[in-house]
Amino acid sequence: MSTSNPPPKDAADRKAVAPVICYPTQSLPRPDLMAYRALRAAAKPSEAVLVPPREAATFCVPRGGFFRISSIEGPQVGDLNLWNTHDLSERFYSGKTRALHGTHLTTGDRMWSAFPHLRPLATVIEDTLDWYGIDEFGGSVHDVIGTRCDPYTHALLSEGDLYHHCCHSNLTRALADRLNVPLLEAEAHVHDVLNVFMCTGFTRDTGQYFMKASPVRPGDYLEFFAETDLLGALSACPGGDCSAQHSSDVAECFPLLVEIFTSDPAALANWHSPLDSPYDGSHGR
Numbered sequence: 092m093s094t095s096n097p098p099p100k101d102a103a104d105r106k107a108v109a110p111v112i113c114y115p116t117q118s119l120p121r122p123d124l125m126a127y128r129a130l131r132a133a134a135k136p137s138e139a140v141l142v143p144p145r146e147a148a149t150f151c152v153p154r155g156g157f158f159r160i161s162s163i164e165g166p167q168v169g170d171l172n173l174w175n176t177h178d179l180s181e182r183f184y185s186g187k188t189r190a191l192h193g194t195h196l197t198t199g200d201r202m203w204s205a206f207p208h209l210r211p212l213a214t215v216i217e218d219t220l221d222w223y224g225i226d227e228f229g230g231s232v233h234d235v236i237g238t239r240c241d242p243y244t245h246a247l248l249s250e251g252d253l254y255h256h257c258c259h260s261n262l263t264r265a266l267a268d269r270l271n272v273p274l275l276e277a278e279a280h281v282h283d284v285l286n287v288f289m290c291t292g293f294t295r296d297t298g299q300y301f302m303k304a305s306p307v308r309p310g311d312y313l314e315f316f317a318e319t320d321l322l323g324a325l326s327a328c329p330g331g332d333c334s335a336q337h338s339s340d341v342a343e344c345f346p347l348l349v350e351i352f353t354s355d356p357a358a359l360a361n362w363h364s365p366l367d368s369p370y371d372g373s374h375g376r
């Protein structure tokens with residue numbers, strides 16, 4: 092960051108103003124974690140999907156069910172996309188989720204959907220890495236700040252090098268296969284991710300996005316409640332644990348496991364999917 096303007100006389104006073112939280116969330120509907128955990132205790136495993144290293148896989152979770160993303164063979168981060176199964180235009184909105192819950196998600200936080208819906212698609216019910224908190228560098232786990240590694244940025248920064256197993260491309264191929272559509276059509280649905288297990292932050296001195304070796308170990312998992320019928324796609328990032336580099340075949344990479352659990356419809360009798368935001372969509376006209 093270079094500056095070309097001298098500070099005004101009252102610069103120190105201006106900088107000393109205390110910050111205000113942009114989105115106080117006291118009025119945000121809180122998830123009933125006790126009820127979710129009771130449902131989870133009765134849920135039955137229905138499917139397990141293995142995500143190979145440097146590839147992505149898709150999966151479906153019925154509303155009222157659960158999905159668990161696990162580290163199984165070694166430290167590995169995953170890039171997660173979520174859609175409403177019945178309307179792919181309702182997809183995870185990383186930016187607004189960040190504004191509501193902060194830069195990293197943990198238990199009780201939710202993955203919100205795009206406008207005009209703005210409702211929870213999934214709620215984190217268990218995070219075995221919640222002990223990590225925020226480290227001395229300002230780093231934390233499961234970020235909604237880092238978009239996803241992609242071949243366009245890589246080519247821009249590496250004089251045109253073509254790498255085809257960035258998370259963006261992995262998600263695109265996996266979704267194209269799932270929907271049986273051309274790559275370009277699938278690519279339009281791929282969006283900014285939840286970086287599962289990734290340890291990231293912004294440097295305090297330059298404000299730059301950083302990553303560091305993920306603290307995840309085999310056995311760790313992040314588990315979600317499906318607030319509506321979900322289509323998910325998860326990429327096992329070519330960065331592996333993201334301790335050194337991504338967008339290459341250099342890092343050691345491991346698979347990730349996605350397990351789906353379904354609830355008995357009778358157990359969901361008194362529960363309904365969250366409603367869209369109450370905004371009427373008229374935009375003043």
Ligand SMILES: [Zn+2]
Nearest residue numbers: 240258328329
């Ligand atoms: Zn990646």
